[in-house]
Amino acid sequence: MLHAAILIPFMLAVLIPLTKGVSRFHTGWIVLPVPIALFLYFLTRISDIQAGNDTISTISWMPSLGINITLHLDGLSLLFALLITGMGALVILYSIYYLNKQTEAIRHFYIYLLMFMGAMLGVVLSDNLMVLYGFWELTSITSFLLIAFWHRRERSRYGALKSMLITVFGGLAMLAGFNLLYVMSGTYSIREIIAQVGLLTESPLFIPAMLLILLGAFTKSAQFPFHIWLPDAMEAPTPVSAYLHSATMVKAGLYLVARLSPVFAGQSEWFWLVSLSGLVTLFYGSFKAIKQTDLKALLAYSTISQLGLIMCLLGLGSASAFFSDTQESLFYTTATAAAIFHLINHAVFKGSLFMVVGIVDHEVNTRDLRKLGGLMSLMPVTFSVALMGAFSMAGLPPFSGFLSKEMFFTAVLNIRELDVLNTQSWMILIPVIAWIASVFTFVYSMIFVFKTFTGNIQPEKLDKIPHEAPLGLLISPVLLVSLAVVFGLFPDLLSYSLIEPAMGSIYNELLSPMETFGVSIHFWHGWTPEIFMTLGVIAAGTLLYRRHSRLRILDRERNGSNFLNLMYDGSLQVLERGSNRFTNLYMTGSNRHYLLYIFGFFVTALGSTMIGTQGMSLGMSHYAPLGFYEAVIVVVMLLAAVAVPFAKSRVNAILFTGAVGYMVTLLFVIFRAPDLALTQMIVETVSVILFLLCFKYLPKLKKEKERLSFRLPNLIIAAGVGITMTFIGLAAMGSSPFAPISEFFLKESYSLAGGKNVVNVILVDFRGFDTLFEIMVLAIASLSIYALINLQVEPGITPANKNKKEGRMAFPLRSNDVILRTMSKVIIIVILTFSMYLFFAGHNNPGGGFIGALMTSAALILMAISFGMDKVRKVLPVNYRMITAVGLLIAILTAAGSFVFEAPFLSHAFGHFDLPIMGDTELATAVLFDLGVYLAVVGVTMSIIFTIGGDE
Incomplete structure (x- = not known):
């Protein structure tokens, strides 16, 4: 069933073009049952996963290379599968009312979306690293298509290309890291690699593999400085942003870090890179979000910030690997539990907020905060959703975001007691930076909701009169923001069903076979430092919200670019100019030059390899003697080939070329190869006709007198290719240390394939x-x-x-x-x-x-x-x-x-x-x-x- 779960979205994507004639229905209604059915299936697996009954399913693909389509459903993959399918269902429902079937290419949209859904399921369910990589890159390709859905817009094309270049670059680095893991472990299976961790850490390739894999994870999850693709990706339709950039694609890097934590978490380099990268991204994203005037840009930087928070928590949670004592080790896994909880909360409140932005843009026709305001009375339901989503994002009670934010504060406070590389005195900076970033988070959350919905309406700046969205657009964000309330009031619903099994998947080696993680989340723990940090966030955030427009450092962006974007654009320009100049050096438009390059390199590379290879034998003594008929055929073949360049008309050249082919046919007849003889004969017949048709277009053949200096390179290259290929053929027959494979084919042809x-x-x-x-x-x-x-x-x-x-x-x-x-x-x-x-x-x-x-x-x-x-x-x-x-x-x-x-x-x-x-x-x-x-x-x-x- 796991393989079917991945295959079904792709199969429906293939069938969607057939719905072209069904014009009465929006294509989304045909697509919607798929994510709903998959979500319900994964819901039914929660009880099995809680009981520790993981599901592993394998289809043999390339077993000789260690590549099989092995899918593994455990607590961590189940959590992500539920996010992918559940959010997918709500986004598709939302898109039915958001996208106009008359004016939009909706069939293309749903094809891309289904392919993306299947690829994401493949990423989180794959146990084989090579299969995971294939799905990983497929998410980059399909997200490129989704971001560029409105491809007539230059900014959409720019954002799509930017996201693909950066994420594919990281993916290629990740592929190199996967191959280094294979070199060290001899397997691509994640489970088998985890079982060999004790041996892998001694390898000199271990740290390079870790760095390359982290590069792939950081680019996918928009960690600083690779975050620059995410704001430009907001040119995608709002359903795409709500799906890809809140719940799925940007979480792929987080999934990879969590999945491979058992492999790398024992290294201090992993702890510092993951923790500090997340912390810097958290601070930078929250700081930049305050300065935005476009609602989607604000949410883009807030997404970067929240992704940094989760990444930081995963890094802090890896500190558990530094201790041999189980109880002391489990003390630091609280950070990982907070990461998993906040990952769910972020999908809930950020998905609803993206949909709110889509509703505002859809009904008001602008996302510019300088034009918005006073929408609360005109769009009360949308305002309520925005208020609850923003308060959850800010970490205010009684919403679930408050609980995961408190757990985040607990994690950063606990880390002060850890001494890694004699840096305990510096650990105090982590909670300080985390607190400041949380203040910025509070500020941009308040900007989002109050600058949009309160104050005075400015009708002179709007293209149309605002009004409440239709019911169809409201269903999905209302359901999502309701979950923020439910998970806040009843957090243990997630603790027992999803968070504990996911923790068990990551830190299973810390527990004995009969033990399970106990994750208990409560609203009130007394007057703890975390509560005082929260009160400080509210106080400082409120003051800063009222004063931020007067502070130049927090004022809005004065231009649309920053240093990193300028560096990206400049790098592309340098690469394009350099490649153009280099290409123009050899792309002269002359076929003769191109053939000289190709065959010259061919002769040089293969010829030097043969000369430098020891033990090369031509094996001439093993060949059968040349018979009379064979000699005659070879002589005629050579004469016909030599005659081709001296032919006075193209028809004669074609006939001489055909003669060479027919002589080869006779050789096959003499060597008793009827299949090859038949094929060669028919190919030559069809080829002669094709040559005649092609040459019909061309003028008559003219013999031009050329200097010898122009013909000499042709002669050298032609002779070199012929001689090289002759010696390669002889060496292949005479130097092979293995028995001819033809013996296997002759012996096993009928027994294995049923053919004689x-x-x-x-x-x-x-x-x-x-x-x-x-x-x-x-x-x-x-x-x-x-x-x-x-x-x-x-x-x-x-x-x-x-x-x-x-x-x-x-x-x-x-x-x-x-x-x-x-x-x-x-x-x-x-x-x-x-x-x-x-x-x-x-x-x-x-x-x-x-x-x-x-x-x-x-x-x-x-x-x-x-x-x-x-x-x-x-x-x-x-x-x-x-x-x-x-x-x-x-x-x-x-x-x-x-x-x-x-x-x-x-x-x-x-x-x-x-x-x-x-x-x-x-x-x-x-x-x-x-x-x-x-x-x-x-x-x-x-x-x-x-x-x-x-x-x-």
């Missing part, structure tokens, strides 16, 4: 990955040719219709030969029949999907030559690009179908079945994969032919 034709079995089973990627490359190539041929040089004019305007078809391919047209009627039937035989017989006899497809294409090409392309289109009115897509889809679905049976990707099955009429018949799933190859190759070949031949 080893060549076809290799294509569809043993090397199915190669075949799948090859047909993908072919599909991309055909689409590229289609795009290039149909590229509009002038508005409304393509090469095809330009020629039609001149009174002729782009290619007069049809033959007027009566004999050819008469014979082809029979020959085409024979070829098509033979192609069907090759396809169905290919698994056990010479043939297969690839050869059958080429043979079918040859028949269609013959029909086009004999009767014209229009005739082919009338007889077979199909879109060959669509056939290519269908073939790829069949191949991919067949390959992925093995997941249903918990088998690795591209696993095939076969067996014998007693069928009516046919009797005992062998059936293999590889035939379905071969069908995909067949359709893809036919589609690619004919798409290219018709495109170059003036199809459209």
Whole structure:
């Protein structure tokens, strides 16, 4: 079920385009049941997780590389899964009323949102680091698409690109850290790595791995100085901000730090980096939030501040690893409990506040605090939600934010007693900075609610008269802010159900098998230092709120940039200018230069490697003697190849090139390789026709006299490539320390894949990955040719219709030969029949999907030559690009179908079945994969032919 939970959002995203005809319903109503169902499923797992019954589910993917799709549901992942699905349901409900289905590309929006939801679930449920990384980067890509949803706005594109560049940069660093962990532990499994912590800490790669992983976490969770992407990401629609930037994407870095705390928490470097980075981010974000005049910008910096607070708590909680005494160690885990509690509270109050901003913007058409005010009487429900959300964010009772803020004060006060690297005297700065940041938090919370809703309304500055939002927009924020009240009045609802299991997932090694964490959260603990700190925050915050506009240091931003943003923009400009200058040095527009670079590097790199490799043998003594017929074929092949550059016309050059290919076909015949011979023959036939079509566009071949100095580099490179490839081929045969893999293929072809034709079995089973990627490359190539041929040089004019305007078809391919047209009627039937035989017989006899497809294409090409392309289109009115897509889809679905049976990707099955009429018949799933190859190759070949031949 865990794999299905991740897969379902992606499957629905694929199906959403099919809802285009359902115009009566908002697409959001179709999407909404998915997060609700997933949220309810994860709710049902709370009791099991409380009992310590984690769920682990594995699908084998690349076991030889240690990469399997292993999902692990424990207390920590359950908490995040509930946040992702629960907030997802409320955000989708909110978006139904926020986004206009008539004016917005809502299907695109929900496709991106569902993909993001599935990717986030993949991040928090993955036990394998490589799978986690794949989902991690997918969140960056989908968030880029969501932030740039209003892509016609320059600021939206800028914010999306900025967020992706910074988070992907961190993700690549994190990938390097994951690989260092693999080098040290020999596994990508998080559980297995945690079990080896005692051995890993001695490795010199341990600290570099930790630093690289933290870089990924800090960029994702907008920690200083990588926070600069988050304010610009606020150009996204409000539902995106409420989802990505309050509850999900920005929490991914926090999840990673919490998940890997058992690995790194024993290092003082981890404690200082995580704690101080969070503390600096907390202070900086709260200070900057006061200076904002845009409501979304204020919430953006408040989000940065709150993320810093949670990160700081996770760092302080890691201090528990410094003590061998269990009770003393558990004393510091209070900070981690506070981090988990505040993580939930932040999603609740910040999600509701983002939705409030969306309502204000939606109903008033501005987010500028200088234009707002006096909305309390006009929008009473929205004001109530904003008041409760802001008070919870400020840490005021009776809201849940007050409780987690008190726990934060407890954690920073406790840390004063810790002496790490003889720094106990400096520990007093941590609670001081935390208190000052909390004062700033109080101030920006009050600015948000009172500057927006109290005072006098300014109708002259507004585009329309404010009024209360419709019920649909209010449901989600009201439900969220209600949770802030419920969790505040009944905090132990979360303590027992979510916080304790999450703590157990992080600090399980501190407990004996029968012990559990006891987390108890209460409103009143007496007149403690934390209460006095809170009272001080309220007093100082109230004074500062009334005076902040008069203080220059806290006055609003005087420009839209700061040093870090300027440095980011300047870095991009320097990189763009430098890359342009460097690129212009070698991108001369000359194909000859490009080939010189490519082949020159090829010869230099491979040639020097061969020369420097000891023990290289060409193995000439092991080869069979050269026979008479082989020698004749090779001589003819060489003569034809040498004749190509000396040909006086392009037609002759094409014929000489074809002769080389047909000689290779004869070699395959002599070497008894019928599959290769058939393939080579048909490929050469189709290639000759393609060459003729392409050269039809070009002028006649002209022989220009060139100086020897221009031909000499060509000669050197050509000879170098030929010689290098010859020696590589000989060395590969003569120097391999292993037995030829062909012996394995010949021995296991039938027993493992159910086929006697080893060549076809290799294509569809043993090397199915190669075949799948090859047909993908072919599909991309055909689409590229289609795009290039149909590229509009002038508005409304393509090469095809330009020629039609001149009174002729782009290619007069049809033959007027009566004999050819008469014979082809029979020959085409024979070829098509033979192609069907090759396809169905290919698994056990010479043939297969690839050869059958080429043979079918040859028949269609013959029909086009004999009767014209229009005739082919009338007889077979199909879109060959669509056939290519269908073939790829069949191949991919067949390959992925093995997941249903918990088998690795591209696993095939076969067996014998007693069928009516046919009797005992062998059936293999590889035939379905071969069908995909067949359709893809036919589609690619004919798409290219018709495109170059003036199809459209």
